[in-house]
Amino acid sequence: MNTRGQRILLWTAPPAVALFVLAYLVFPVFSPPLSPTLTPDQVAAFFRGNVTGILGVAILGNLIACSLVPLFAVTAVQISRAATSSTVLTYAYIICVGVGTTAFILADYCWGMAAFRPDRDPQLISLLNDMAWFFFIAPVGTIMVQNLCFALSVYLDERPEPIFPRWVAHFNVATIALLAPSAFSILYKSGPLAWNGPLSFTLRLTTFAVYIAVMFWALLRAVNHQGDDRVVLA
Amino acid sequence: MAELPKAPAPSAGQATSWRRNRKLDQWIAFWSVPFFFNLFGLVFVPLSWMMPPRSPSSSTPHIVGFMHSHNLLIACVILTLAYGLAPVSNACYLMQVKRMSVSPAFRYSMMIGAITGAIVGMLFPMFCFGLGAFRPGYSPSVLTMLYDFGYLAFIGSLGCFCVMWMAFGLAIILDENNILPKWLGYYTIWQYVTELMAAPVWIAKSGPFAWNGLMTFWFAMMLYVSWQFIVYLCIYKAIKNQPEAELDNAPPEPHPGALEITSKTSA
Numbered sequence: 001m002n003t004r005g006q007r008i009l010l011w012t013a014p015p016a017v018a019l020f021v022l023a024y025l026v027f028p029v030f031s032p033p034l035s036p037t038l039t040p041d042q043v044a045a046f047f048r049g050n051v052t053g054i055l056g057v058a059i060l061g062n063l064i065a066c067s068l069v070p071l072f073a074v075t076a077v078q079i080s081r082a083a084t085s086s087t088v089l090t091y092a093y094i095i096c097v098g099v100g101t102t103a104f105i106l107a108d109y110c111w112g113m114a115a116f117r118p119d120r121d122p123q124l125i126s127l128l129n130d131m132a133w134f135f136f137i138a139p140v141g142t143i144m145v146q147n148l149c150f151a152l153s154v155y156l157d158e159r160p161e162p163i164f165p166r167w168v169a170h171f172n173v174a175t176i177a178l179l180a181p182s183a184f185s186i187l188y189k190s191g192p193l194a195w196n197g198p199l200s201f202t203l204r205l206t207t208f209a210v211y212i213a214v215m216f217w218a219l220l221r222a223v224n225h226q227g228d229d230r231v232v233l234a
Numbered sequence: 235m236a237e238l239p240k241a242p243a244p245s246a247g248q249a250t251s252w253r254r255n256r257k258l259d260q261w262i263a264f265w266s267v268p269f270f271f272n273l274f275g276l277v278f279v280p281l282s283w284m285m286p287p288r289s290p291s292s293s294t295p296h297i298v299g300f301m302h303s304h305n306l307l308i309a310c311v312i313l314t315l316a317y318g319l320a321p322v323s324n325a326c327y328l329m330q331v332k333r334m335s336v337s338p339a340f341r342y343s344m345m346i347g348a349i350t351g352a353i354v355g356m357l358f359p360m361f362c363f364g365l366g367a368f369r370p371g372y373s374p375s376v377l378t379m380l381y382d383f384g385y386l387a388f389i390g391s392l393g394c395f396c397v398m399w400m401a402f403g404l405a406i407i408l409d410e411n412n413i414l415p416k417w418l419g420y421y422t423i424w425q426y427v428t429e430l431m432a433a434p435v436w437i438a439k440s441g442p443f444a445w446n447g448l449m450t451f452w453f454a455m456m457l458y459v460s461w462q463f464i465v466y467l468c469i470y471k472a473i474k475n476q477p478e479a480e481l482d483n484a485p486p487e488p489h490p491g492a493l494e495i496t497s498k499t500s501a
Contacts, residue, residue: 040371084259085481088322088329090344092263095321098349103357123372130369134361138314142352145318156259158483183314186364187307232482234332 004079006223009070013216016067017209023060024205028053029111033196034129036089036189043129044122047114058112065105071216072097074148077220078164079150080232082157087234089149094234100139107135133195137204138186140179147172147211164205168218171211178207256481260329260473263322267466270319273312282309284363287385287446290439294374301366301377310364324348327402327465330472333480334409343401351394359387389445390435399425414468425461428454442496 024030028050038046047054076097080090110132114125154162154169184193185200192199255261278285282305288297302304324344331341363385366377399422406419432450434443442448478484 028268046329079436083483085257085476085483086329087332088260088263088325091325091328092322095319095324095345095348097353097355099321099352102349104354106358123376126369127372127376128363130365134364134368136305138361139317139357140311140314141318142321143318144315145322148318149322152259152262174314180315183311186314186361186368189368233338 003223003226006074006226007220010074010216010219010223013068013071013212016064016071017212019060019064019067023064025059026053026067026097027057029057029129029132033201034133035196036130036133036194038126040122044118044120044125046131047125048118051115051118054115056113058108061108062105062112065108067099068212069097069101071212071219074219074223075150075215076234077231078219079153079195080234081163081226081229083155083159084153084156087232089153090234093146093149096142096149098144100146101143103135103139107132110135134186137182137195137200140182140204143179143208144176147175164167164218168214171214175211179204236486256478256483257476262325263326263329264470264473266319266467267323267326270316270323271462273316277309277312279310282306282363287451288381288387289446290382290385290444291355294378297381298366298374298377301381302370303367306363307367309337310360310367313356313360317352319359320352320356321348323396324352326469327398330413330469331402333411333413333472333476334405335411336405336408340401340405344398347394347396347398347401351391351398354387354394355391356388359384362387383498385445386436389432389451392429392432396426396429399423399429414471418465418468421461421464425458428457 026040028046034043034046072093076090076093079093080087082089110128114120114128114132118125151169151172154164154166154172157163179194181199182201182204185195185197188197191197195201237494282303283300288300292300300475328341328344328348331344362380366372366380372380403419403422403426406414406422407416409419413425429484431454435445435447435450438444438447438450443450445451
């Protein structure tokens, strides 16, 4: 089976990552991350003072929001190669990716809207900013479950020659624990769990970045070893 | 092509340890469902009293008080951690529909509906409810807007579920492999009707057709919960009764005379 299509899709990931890194570094809201303790007036002042920077990244974010989807799609194909009894894990994975990507886009929209009309009532700008942070940091539930589905497909795979080395599955399980704290960011306005804190923000983004790098390597290896192996259509 | 390991010799009635169960992926997915639904129920009812729904015509102080409640925030946290299981519960439908003789278009329709529904019908409204409790001090009119947005999105999200129940119901009715019973197909089409019944919540602020009304909430919930329960009972039976030879990881046939495949598929 020709795996050229999968390889092409996988190689869209490095440029996508480069753009995400660029967006992160250039986004005024992230450098440094806006504190949840700011009053609505302070938030409004921030957005008024950074309109171009924020709108630029909001547009970029809008464009690249789904640019990691091909990597996830190739993962779904490799999950369906595992010798499990059904494609239930592939389905769950695909739905989780769709939902998670939408959450990211909504965050981007909220920041974009906050910067679009900076003379808006500060309460509304603060509300949009809160909403954006909630959508950006907190919804880890789908990434956790999608990684669990991937790990299960590796653990339950009955092939004598596994598609992925087992440690990739262990790594996915570890990410579940490392990402979970971010869900608690909606309870705190300061401290490590707040949306700008070391657990909810730094750990979450670092984990995600390392995860993409590891999966890229693992998927490339899996696709290159696929040979003539046929996949099960989901 | 990689060889699959030899299957253990089948002996009727021998209980294999659950770890060696060939359908483990399906069972894990299946059993996540009661866990998730019960968690959902606990979080929505006794924890946060989001359900049964507050009234759309509550007085403003009541709305503000509700939106500021700390339990609402905790409910959001729990759901944010657990909502990834909603896709798994949807995947359980999909894996049965895949076995049916109908076109993949049915399950793709359901998949797309599931993706849309999880966002507009669960994640988004959940955050609407969390915002007021996160930052007290928003004006009552903002809180009322969030309150409306939350309840309308939860109860008034119609189209994504319409397409899922229509595709699911039709698939069951048209299926020549009889994976799920035909009466379930008709019952599922009836679920589509509950979505139509929910449409007036966008208009009524009191009475039987408001989002907390007798018809749109209580009656519709009664139909929905019983359907949900029955559907998963049927799926349980379908998983259990699926012949091992049909599984994606079925052991290779021991005899040269191949087993007749009676399932049909279409494009």
